[in-house]
Amino acid sequence: MEDFLSLELPELEGRIHALGQPRYRARQIFSWIHGRGVFRADQMHNLPGELRKRLAPFLSPLPVELDRTLEAEDGTKKFRFRLRDGAAIESVTIPEEKRTTLCLSTQVGCAQGCVFCRTARMGLQRNLRVDEILGQYYAIRSMSEGQADLTHVVFMGMGEPLANLGPTCRALKILTHPLGCGLSTRRLTVSTIGIPGPLEELYRTVPVSITLSLNGADNETRSRLMPINRKHPIEEVLAALRRLPLAPRRRFTIAYVLIGGENDSLQDARQLVRVLHGLRCKVNLIPFNPFPETELRAPKEADVTAFQDLLRSKGISTHIRGSRGGDVLAACGQLCGDGP
Numbered sequence: 001m002e003d004f005l006s007l008e009l010p011e012l013e014g015r016i017h018a019l020g021q022p023r024y025r026a027r028q029i030f031s032w033i034h035g036r037g038v039f040r041a042d043q044m045h046n047l048p049g050e051l052r053k054r055l056a057p058f059l060s061p062l063p064v065e066l067d068r069t070l071e072a073e074d075g076t077k078k079f080r081f082r083l084r085d086g087a088a089i090e091s092v093t094i095p096e097e098k099r100t101t102l103c104l105s106t107q108v109g110c111a112q113g114c115v116f117c118r119t120a121r122m123g124l125q126r127n128l129r130v131d132e133i134l135g136q137y138y139a140i141r142s143m144s145e146g147q148a149d150l151t152h153v154v155f156m157g158m159g160e161p162l163a164n165l166g167p168t169c170r171a172l173k174i175l176t177h178p179l180g181c182g183l184s185t186r187r188l189t190v191s192t193i194g195i196p197g198p199l200e201e202l203y204r205t206v207p208v209s210i211t212l213s214l215n216g217a218d219n220e221t222r223s224r225l226m227p228i229n230r231k232h233p234i235e236e237v238l239a240a241l242r243r244l245p246l247a248p249r250r251r252f253t254i255a256y257v258l259i260g261g262e263n264d265s266l267q268d269a270r271q272l273v274r275v276l277h278g279l280r281c282k283v284n285l286i287p288f289n290p291f292p293e294t295e296l297r298a299p300k301e302a303d304v305t306a307f308q309d310l311l312r313s314k315g316i317s318t319h320i321r322g323s324r325g326g327d328v329l330a331a332c333g334q335l336c337g338d339g340p
């Protein structure tokens with residue numbers, strides 16, 4: 001039976017209308033579910049008793065069950081959830097001075113094969129449904145009540161959001177709906193390897209912040225690190241990014257994982273300046289976090305600084321993003337659903 005948790009408001013209005021109820025009841029139910037995190041009809045106090053009884057079969061408990069929580073020394077927390085079919089996914093919260101960011105997964109595993117990423121080693125097991133994507137948010141939101149609020153959400157956990165486009169867009173619409181979670185599009189980020197058609201479709205649907213995972217400034221390097229580049233080379237991906245109707249005063253983020261001896265030379269930095277010319281963006285440099293199964297190396301600190309200095313000298317706003325949660329393998333590209 002269809003679960004109301006996955007429905008956008010107009011769809012829910014249609015279902016409620018079909019039950020012979022006025023449409024405003026759908027708005028009340030939508031607000032209970034997504035705004036207040038109430039998933040049981042008998043707790044929706046402003047609905048008539050008869051309707052509550054009829055709703056019960058359409059409302060299930062969250063499809064994600066917390067299985068384990070690990071906390072790193074820096075306060076980053078990694079949550080492992082079991083899905084109803086036994087698959088495991090991970091979500092991460094990252095507290096900072098004035099914000100707490102929740103990083104959500106969109107797939108169980110990932111098919112993209114980026115060589116620096118631990119999730120890639122799992123391969124793709126399956127896509128997540130809308131309720132499984134949202135379920136991570138609702139489960140963690142209910143745990144953080146009374147503590148720091150979740151101020152930002154990034155789709156940067158396991159999986160490539162654009163490879164699971166429909167459920168990702170639907171989840172974004174519910175997260176940003178004023179009667180739903182009411183998150184501003186400025187506080188929502190989709191991090192992606194950049195698949196041109198789906199990228200444009202997602203941005204047309206919900207103009208959230210976009211982080212493009214670039215990691216190589218020439219096609220040879222990027223293809224070595226990210227197989228998707230053989231299908232969609234750098235110039236094609238950046239052209240798609242340039243076509244997005246970016247609002248005034250907003251910028252794209254370019255994520256660049258610096259890997260020792262692979263993509264961290266000054267020549268790479270100069271080439272990066274060339275390919276980003278004229279694009280409204282900032283660059284986040286992420287020193288690679290080695291994990292047990294990889295031979296790739298972390299970059300030398302001096303090389304990271306030199307890379308940043310070169311980009312800055314050319315007028316590109318560039319930050320070094322210290323990896324968070326490295327001691328519990330919660331950092332970028334380290335989620336894999338098992339192990340620590």
Ligand code: SF4
Binds near residue numbers: 110113117157333
């Ligand atoms: S970096 Fe992202 S897209 Fe690449 S394999 Fe890992 S999860 Fe998939």
